[in-house]
Amino acid sequence: MSEKSRPLRTDARRNCERVLAAAEAVLARDGTTASMRAVAEAAGVGLGTIYRHFPTREALFEGIMAARMFQLTDSSSELAEAADAGEAFFRFFTAVVDNAGRMRALAEALADAGVDVKAGTAEAAAALRTALETLQERAQRRGDLRPDLRLPETLALLAAMCLAAEHRRWEPAARDRTLAVLFDGFRPR
Amino acid sequence: MSEKSRPLRTDARRNCERVLAAAEAVLARDGTTASMRAVAEAAGVGLGTIYRHFPTREALFEGIMAARMFQLTDSSSELAEAADAGEAFFRFFTAVVDNAGRMRALAEALADAGVDVKAGTAEAAAALRTALETLQERAQRRGDLRPDLRLPETLALLAAMCLAAEHRRWEPAARDRTLAVLFDGFRPR
Amino acid sequence: MSEKSRPLRTDARRNCERVLAAAEAVLARDGTTASMRAVAEAAGVGLGTIYRHFPTREALFEGIMAARMFQLTDSSSELAEAADAGEAFFRFFTAVVDNAGRMRALAEALADAGVDVKAGTAEAAAALRTALETLQERAQRRGDLRPDLRLPETLALLAAMCLAAEHRRWEPAARDRTLAVLFDGFRPR
Amino acid sequence: MSEKSRPLRTDARRNCERVLAAAEAVLARDGTTASMRAVAEAAGVGLGTIYRHFPTREALFEGIMAARMFQLTDSSSELAEAADAGEAFFRFFTAVVDNAGRMRALAEALADAGVDVKAGTAEAAAALRTALETLQERAQRRGDLRPDLRLPETLALLAAMCLAAEHRRWEPAARDRTLAVLFDGFRPR
DNA sequence: TATGAATGAGACTTCATTCAT
DNA sequence: GATGAATGAAGTCTCATTCAT
Structure with a gap:
């Protein structure tokens, strides 16, 4: 498989990682009460993007x-x-x-x-x-x-x-x- | 006019105790996220009754x-x-x-x-x-x-x-x- | 126990006047948003007493x-x-x-x-x-x-x-x- | 079929304007005591929509x-x-x-x-x-x-x-x- | 696919009024 | 008659989740 064959997957993975990194930081700061919006803002992505990768x-x-x-x-x-x-x-x-x-x-x-x-x-x-x-x-x-x-x-x-x-x-x-x-x-x- | 710390009316004390008992049970069951309504329902009293005895x-x-x-x-x-x-x-x-x-x-x-x-x-x-x-x-x-x-x-x-x-x-x-x-x-x- | 001429009426009138006086003071201080409880406390009477003299x-x-x-x-x-x-x-x-x-x-x-x-x-x-x-x-x-x-x-x-x-x-x-x-x-x- | 310069903005702005218009009407009718729910209903939107555009x-x-x-x-x-x-x-x-x-x-x-x-x-x-x-x-x-x-x-x-x-x-x-x-x-x- | 606007249930709290004591 | 405890509707605001763009 070449690198060009799956551009969307690359994007998706990058976003997924950004979400994970941001969520970690937010969880570290705010604890279990952290809101999804806080994670989205920290990740620089939309709320929907989070829900694309994680159902809840x-x-x-x-x-x-x-x-x-x-x-x-x-x-x-x-x-x-x-x-x-x-x-x-x-x-x-x-x-x-x-x-x-x-x-x-x-x-x-x-x-x-x-x-x-x-x-x-x-x-x-x-x-x-x-x-x-x-x-x-x-x-x-x-x-x-x-x-x-x-x-x-x-x-x-x-x-x-x-x-x-x-x-x-x-x-x-x-x-x-x-x-x-x-x-x-x-x-x- | 008002004597200091008059004893609570019997029904008031009974309700206060019911609230306390219910709150303890609900706190035991749901933890610190328990809602006031849950306590009220468990105690069989109105929401206002709780707030009469406990300001917040x-x-x-x-x-x-x-x-x-x-x-x-x-x-x-x-x-x-x-x-x-x-x-x-x-x-x-x-x-x-x-x-x-x-x-x-x-x-x-x-x-x-x-x-x-x-x-x-x-x-x-x-x-x-x-x-x-x-x-x-x-x-x-x-x-x-x-x-x-x-x-x-x-x-x-x-x-x-x-x-x-x-x-x-x-x-x-x-x-x-x-x-x-x-x-x-x-x-x- | 001895004089039972018209104690209740006298009481009632006195209470009514106290309510009026207190209500005036509270209205002066808090405006139209004054609460009935504030009036009762200012008058030194119970809430029910107010409602006895004024229906609403x-x-x-x-x-x-x-x-x-x-x-x-x-x-x-x-x-x-x-x-x-x-x-x-x-x-x-x-x-x-x-x-x-x-x-x-x-x-x-x-x-x-x-x-x-x-x-x-x-x-x-x-x-x-x-x-x-x-x-x-x-x-x-x-x-x-x-x-x-x-x-x-x-x-x-x-x-x-x-x-x-x-x-x-x-x-x-x-x-x-x-x-x-x-x-x-x-x-x- | 190709004109999609601002796909999302349109909706948001329309709703914001509906909220403003409804709020003006409700304020005109009910005065400062108007409730947020009244505004929401008049605007035909959910309560949350109002709070999205106006924090309080x-x-x-x-x-x-x-x-x-x-x-x-x-x-x-x-x-x-x-x-x-x-x-x-x-x-x-x-x-x-x-x-x-x-x-x-x-x-x-x-x-x-x-x-x-x-x-x-x-x-x-x-x-x-x-x-x-x-x-x-x-x-x-x-x-x-x-x-x-x-x-x-x-x-x-x-x-x-x-x-x-x-x-x-x-x-x-x-x-x-x-x-x-x-x-x-x-x-x- | 990504976005974020919209939703609405549910949280806490207040208070006019009723009614048991 | 007097009291104040109890009620519960109504208020503002938050947030997980959905869905149109």
Whole structure:
């Protein structure tokens, strides 16, 4: 296929990306109450263009969330081979919390990653869950995490931290102090 | 002419209570986005009746939150004299999380208890904070909690657990397993 | 428990007067948009008490207006025998405007005095109209007013001045300067 | 089949004009208390359409007032060069009163022209005031108006006539008779 | 295909009036 | 008789979604 064979598709894709980028920024700023008009204005496109690519407001927002979750999942790959398995797990956990804190509205999606409630984010959530599980089990095998720690609890605690980070933007230092306490609960005694 | 704070008429008090009960139920079901009409219908009263007792939507909802928070604070009194100071602290922490989990919309208020953002709940939040601090310091003096644990972290973690408990109703067993991990981080090593 | 002559009637009359006085004050302050609750609070009585004496909000307000108009009419009696007939006419005209300016909401009633639109003020308006006519005709007979001035025009101009005085509270000095121009149009050339 | 320079604009403009026309009619009929729904129904559009073109109720109504006031100001241009300066002044004065009488709700705006209370009409009011001042000063220089007449009084009297004309629709003949009396007060003695 | 104008349900709130206490 | 609690229609405004251009 040559590049000229599908000009419309190119346009459409470009617009779709602009919408996604703008929606991400708006969601980060305004949270889940962001209006479709705000997204359209930030993207520099019409309202109808958004609805062409995403059937409903929910579909758009879930699309954003899924993309972010895939990004996070990707970032776990290299951590899965880091020398310090415990540190890798904590780094990933922190990265997820950090993302929730940076983008209002992402927190809920991340919190839902443990249970897959939304159809739009189910696949991404499953991938994220698997990534966390992988890191956790490796750290447990290395003796860096308590062996009785199960994934449901880890996910619940991750969800909690994400929601809190979003609810009131955590300063990095405060975030580290808070997570440090939690992480001590993760370690073998 | 008008005596100070005359007792409410019986029918007025009954309706006020019905409004409060209905509002609590609706807040538990729908969260902070609950509409005034939903409350009115649940209470079986007219919209105006709600506004007679609570000047604004915020006043009603914050009033409920504050009441719950005062209830929680009250429940800490006897715990403050329990034999096992550490257990008392954990019980109170769990009770707060439990309340957040039972009523959507309470969680945010509890999460805000650390910072007092809303005027309507500031006093109740301060009381709750003090109660937690009292229990925590006693447990630390008894050696049941790690001495380097500071209130800001405790509050942040409490907020996180409340938000998570509300976000997805935690089963008591799951809640206990999750908090158990966290509480291990609170204990001296 | 002992004297049961006519306590209720006395109470009722006293309450009625309190309502009227309060309503006048509130109408002066808030204008025609004054709420029944504001009147009740100013009077120190319940809302029901107002409705006992006046069937509707309109009836109450028209009652006030009528009373004021009768007062004004009464004040014309002595002017009708003043030595300077022209001055008497101007004084009365000014007094009416002054009342409109002092009590928001009275202006409309006075402006309607020329046409009797409201049932509640018809009688009072007719009396006021007659009083003005009497003063005008006497002044015309004395040669103090232009002989071709007819009552409809006088009433229309009085209405205009009342509405303007209410619309933006006229300072006495400004009021006098403005009326002075108008009065020059009333005088014989 | 090829003429499509402005496909969307046409509809929007047509609706905007329909809204303006309907709003003028409704304002003329109901005065400042006219509801947005009444305007929407009169225009045959949805409520949202009005809010698309005018952000608030005030903006719509003040916009209409301002437009009318600018129209009036424009009409003064040719009068400013008329041979008979006094007649020009009186004609303009009458035109303003006439407009107030034709449209309920315009009267208040015109009455406020002397003081500029509303932000939305301030500019138009200032222009109208200047137009009146220009005509008045020219007429005074020509000796057609009494030299001691100052603008504040003229404005107060204009406001009064506008309010009265609106309050009870003046027939042209009655209006002329009434203004004739007033205008005599404006003339040199 | 992209646009954004139009829609209208639904949000909060006020207030004249009724009626149980 | 007096009170004021209750009612609910009506007001302004927002926003997800549809559809004509």
